[in-house]
Amino acid sequence: MPSSPSVLLGVAGGIAAYKSAELLRRLTETGHSVRVLPTAAALEFVGAATFEALSGQPVHTGVFSDVPSVPHVRLGQQADLVVVAPATADLLARAAHGRADDLLTASLLTARCPVLFAPAMHTEMWEHPATRANVALLRSRGAVVMEPASGRLTGRDTGPGRLPDPAEIADLARLLLERADALPRDLAGRRVVVSAGGTREALDPVRFLGNRSSGRQGYALARVAAQRGAAVTLVSAHTAELADPAAVDVVRAGSARELREAVLAAVRGDAAVGGADAVVMAAAVADFRPVDLATHKIKKDGSEPEPLRLTTNPDILVDLVRQRAPGQVVVGFAAETGDGSGDVLHHGRAKLARKGCDLLVVNAVGDGRAFEVPDNAGWLLGADGSERELTSGSKALLASHVWDAVAARFG
Numbered sequence: 001m002p003s004s005p006s007v008l009l010g011v012a013g014g015i016a017a018y019k020s021a022e023l024l025r026r027l028t029e030t031g032h033s034v035r036v037l038p039t040a041a042a043l044e045f046v047g048a049a050t051f052e053a054l055s056g057q058p059v060h061t062g063v064f065s066d067v068p069s070v071p072h073v074r075l076g077q078q079a080d081l082v083v084v085a086p087a088t089a090d091l092l093a094r095a096a097h098g099r100a101d102d103l104l105t106a107s108l109l110t111a112r113c114p115v116l117f118a119p120a121m122h123t124e125m126w127e128h129p130a131t132r133a134n135v136a137l138l139r140s141r142g143a144v145v146m147e148p149a150s151g152r153l154t155g156r157d158t159g160p161g162r163l164p165d166p167a168e169i170a171d172l173a174r175l176l177l178e179r180a181d182a183l184p185r186d187l188a189g190r191r192v193v194v195s196a197g198g199t200r201e202a203l204d205p206v207r208f209l210g211n212r213s214s215g216r217q218g219y220a221l222a223r224v225a226a227q228r229g230a231a232v233t234l235v236s237a238h239t240a241e242l243a244d245p246a247a248v249d250v251v252r253a254g255s256a257r258e259l260r261e262a263v264l265a266a267v268r269g270d271a272a273v274g275g276a277d278a279v280v281m282a283a284a285v286a287d288f289r290p291v292d293l294a295t296h297k298i299k300k301d302g303s304e305p306e307p308l309r310l311t312t313n314p315d316i317l318v319d320l321v322r323q324r325a326p327g328q329v330v331v332g333f334a335a336e337t338g339d340g341s342g343d344v345l346h347h348g349r350a351k352l353a354r355k356g357c358d359l360l361v362v363n364a365v366g367d368g369r370a371f372e373v374p375d376n377a378g379w380l381l382g383a384d385g386s387e388r389e390l391t392s393g394s395k396a397l398l399a400s401h402v403w404d405a406v407a408a409r410f411g
């Protein structure tokens with residue numbers, strides 16, 4: 001990634017324009033130099049002063065401001081990334097047809113960097129054949145047009161058309177700066193299942209055995225797959241602070257056994273959707289659970305507590321491999337620390353053989369690595385003997401490498 005990437009943030013005139021201020025804050029806080037290009041309609045929703053204060057840069061809408069510096073050509077040429085959020089139906093139409101009637105659309109024509117559109121509009125507009133054709137045209141030219149989120153729109157309507165969460169847009173923006181070709185539409189027509197988070201095994205009504213997984217890697221896998229065109233089911237265990245990824249079906253599970261039921265059901269699918277083409281087990285599943293679940297809170301009574309008796313949970317990954325449908329790709333994760341018997345990679349190879357999955361992502365953990373942090377690194381091992389080092393980057397970047405390997409196995 002360039003040291004201080006230059007980002008153009010286009011803002012079109014929809015009510016979701018107010019969320020662009022949050023996106024702008026996230027982009028500047030992560031060290032990007034951001035110039036905001038609102039449309040004239042966007043300034044009906046959010047004042048230029050807000051964008052100028054948050055970006056520290058002037059805000060113009062037309063091509064006749066600051067003419068001597070030729071901004072309608074220069075801004076696009078010099079950008080490392082253009083993000084348009086929200087992208088309204090009108091903005092997508094103007095961009096698809098190469099209009100250059102304001103500073104934002106002129107900059108879209110001169111930009112040669114990755115372009116990310118985050119649409120927001122009413123469901124009818126998103127589903128209209130005119131918008132579908134404009135989106136297809138933009139995508140065919142290499143632009144990334146995100147799938148919008150579903151949910152409450154302005155007024156009482158619900159359906160696809162909500163602006164994806166600003167954190168998600170910022171995450172994909174960072175991914176495109178790390179890797180411009182990270183979001184091809186190569187998973188369109190595929191159904192994938194991802195598990196995320198950490199299971200909790202109850203001891204009594206208030207206590208549990210848990211782990212430190214935040215769910216961020218699994219959410220990044222789900223988000224990237226959805227934006228590469230897959231139909232995604234995300235089985236999520238205790239990831240309360242993470243917003244649901246746009247265009248992803250989220251199912252909640254608490255314990256390892258609940259997660260097992262939810263993952264197996266999602267992978268099986270039904271007559272309407274069919275079975276999954278790939279499943280990625282990114283969740284940290286508890287290997288053991290207490291034998292006894294106290295129905296009342298366990299009390300101190302002055303005597304020494306009873307030792308905890310544990311029993312082994314089913315290994316979901318092994319079950320998935322056993323039940324694997326022809327052509328289905330099964331991916332596991334392994335969080336390892338080296339020890340006296342071998343390094344992280346050695347343990348990873350042994351685990352791949354033991355579990356029998358097609359791909360295994362091996363993370364070195366401990367010393368603040370992998371858990372509860374935005375970045376990740378490791379190796380991607382294939383049952384075919386392949387081995388790829390995944391250098392440090394965002395969890396979305398690691399996810400993009402995993403989906404590359406899965407897509408290659410689909411053939």
Ligand code: C5P
Nearest residue numbers: 281282283285313314315316317332333
């Ligand atoms: O054996 P270990 O827990 O290190 O294996 C990690 C991989 O196995 C992860 O992909 C995890 O989701 C999966 N797993 C599982 N069921 C378990 C334990 C782990 O599916 N009971």
